[in-house]
Amino acid sequence: RLLTNTPSSLRRCMELLNPVVDERLRKEELMGKNWPGKPCDMISWLIDVSSPEDRNVRSIALRILVLNFASLHTSAQGFAHALFNLALYPQFQEPLREEVKAVIGQHGWTRESMSLLPKMDSFLKESQRVSSTSLLPVVRKAMEEIIFSDGTKIPSGTHIAVASGPMHFDSRYFPNAYEFDPFRFCSTRKEALTKYSMNLSHISFGQGKRKCPGQFFASTMMTTMMAYLVLNYDMKLENDGVRPPDEWFLMNCVPNRTAEILFRRRPTC
């Protein structure tokens, strides 16, 4: 089940996308590039940046599938890890709930609101730090010889990887690195943002030029789902205080797929 059949996935994706892409290309031909009512979404963006030979459903479908690959298991696994961590430390549910209640009460459920939750933001980052979905989030191949300032030589053609574990659990970068400190990234929103985006040692989304372009989408999505859950449920693990063991697939740390989390509906607030 882990290895899907690429050709049939592509065929299925093309079947689904064909009418949409066809219609958009037709409208563009009739009314020009910025036709009235043109949706502002990934499909339009991909069509816009395509060269003439790539303006077809196969090319668009291939790129949508690559994006699905980059975005789905990463977000799903990151969220499941966070949920296990929240159920493991139920004492942090109330402070998160208070924060969400205050912001939603004032601003409602908007995307803007989701960026006004420094505790939630910090909690999710801390969860990513201790439960990275990939041990080697940044992998590169040297296309030419590289010599670092200390003389370390990377021969052309060598594959190198940056390992998240040794950095995420190094107390020089994260004080008391082995402690789950959910609010370590959130003194103030501004400081939290700077600390996080400037902290080169937190590499769950990569770093530098190729850093994950979906990070803000992923963070907003995970924040929204977690905000909804803390507001509406109390959560705990099947066995109090025992985090279900992770499963490893190559360098990927997959949250346990059979463990259960107990949810108790909270009175409507």
Ligand code: HEM
């Ligand atoms: C929690 C969720 C996510 C995590 C942990 C994550 C992590 C990463 C990492 C580590 C990289 C490689 C960075 C590098 O090589 O330096 C990456 C690349 C990428 N991610 Fe994400 N990602 C997440 C969600 C998403 C989402 C939601 C999308 C799209 C909507 C996305 C799209 C991409 C793309 C297109 C790349 C390749 C960028 C490039 O090579 O220039 N990711 N991601």
